[in-house]
Amino acid sequence: MRVWMPLVYVGMGGALGSVLRYLLSLLAQRYFVTFPCGTLAANLLGCLLIGIVVTLATSSAALSPSWRLFLATGICGGFTTMSSFVYEMMKFVQDRELFYAGGYLALTLLGSMGMFCLGVWLVQWVMPS
Numbered sequence: 001m002r003v004w005m006p007l008v009y010v011g012m013g014g015a016l017g018s019v020l021r022y023l024l025s026l027l028a029q030r031y032f033v034t035f036p037c038g039t040l041a042a043n044l045l046g047c048l049l050i051g052i053v054v055t056l057a058t059s060s061a062a063l064s065p066s067w068r069l070f071l072a073t074g075i076c077g078g079f080t081t082m083s084s085f086v087y088e089m090m091k092f093v094q095d096r097e098l099f100y101a102g103g104y105l106a107l108t109l110l111g112s113m114g115m116f117c118l119g120v121w122l123v124q125w126v127m128p129s
Contacts, residue, residue, distance in 0.1 A: 009066050013074015017046075021079045035100065036088040039081045040108055046080035047112040051119020060127060 021042050028038030050072050057068045085108060092101035 005066070006069050009070040010074045010077070013070040013076075014078035017075040017078025017080075019078075020075075021081060036084070036104070039084045039088060040104065040111070042079055042081050043085060043108055044111045044115045046076045048115040048119045049079075050076045051116035052123055053119075055120045055123040056127075059123070059129065062127070 021038075024042055024045075025038035028036075028041060031037070053063065053068060053072045053076070056062045057065075057072075063071070085104075089101055089104060092098070092104060
């Protein structure tokens with residue numbers, strides 16, 4: 001039975017991440033109709049969370065391997081939306097909305113890297129070594 005537990009952790013986290021992603025998308029659609037802010041927010045928040053999780057898992061004993069699987073692989077995997085990002089990018093390109101395409105690409109990539117670094121910094125600030 002022990003062999004199945006990692007699958008349970010990832011599956012439960014993935015389901016929770018997917019539901020959270022859907023709720024975030026619904027919320028964003030209420031305020032932003034022409035720009036995919038739900039996908040952008042999911043990718044940025046997912047990068048922040050994975051930065052926190054990875055730092056906690058590698059620099060301390062604060063997270064067990066089971067929690068890392070649940071949070072990073074499960075929740076972040078279900079929450080972040082690379083396939084939606086690519087679809088929305090291609091839609092901008094097909095519609096010749098190159099300004100939006102460039103902005104979305106830059107915000108997603110730079111924002112995601114920044115949020116990851118923020119997650120690392122937050123853990124190091126809260127738990128100095």
